[in-house]
Amino acid sequence: MDVRTGFIVLLCLMGFTCANPVKFLDCGSSSGKVALVDINPCPSQPCQLRKGQSYSVNVTFNSAVESQTSTAVVHGIIAGVPIPFPIPIEDGCKSGIQCPIQKQQKYNYMTALPVKTEYPAIKLVVEWELRDDHKQDLFCIRFPVQIVS
Secondary structure, three states, rough: OOOHHHHHHOOOOOOOHHHHHOOOEEOOOEOOOOOOOOEOOOOOOOOEEEEEOOOEEEEEEEEOOOOOEEEEEEEEOOOOEEEEOOOOOEHHHHHHOOOOOOOEEEEEEEEEOOOOOOHHHHEEEEEEEEEOOOOEEEEEEEEEEEEEO
């Protein structure tokens, strides 16, 4: 392992040890089961997401199916209306998951959640899905956040 790879692994491990588990609701994980959700930094809940910053999102889940691919779909739910929320990397296979996904295996999905400065200061619910080859949810989670200035 070269020095850069070791440094990245160390940062990821530090993120796991510093992150607090986030309370979440399962919104229909038909192809898997979520074990743990971490957002870093998120010292209290609902997570306060500061405009202009980026947060790490780590979801540990077990897959109930095999899948060659995985695709993340994120929505902000405001007043019951889901609004698409773009994320930098939609491909779960480039977000910490070794593809193809195997049945009955545990995976750690890791990605960034950037909060743009133009977002309004508002409370909302984030719905985060990771879909398999058949567009079924490996996981679907909802958690409350508050965007702050």
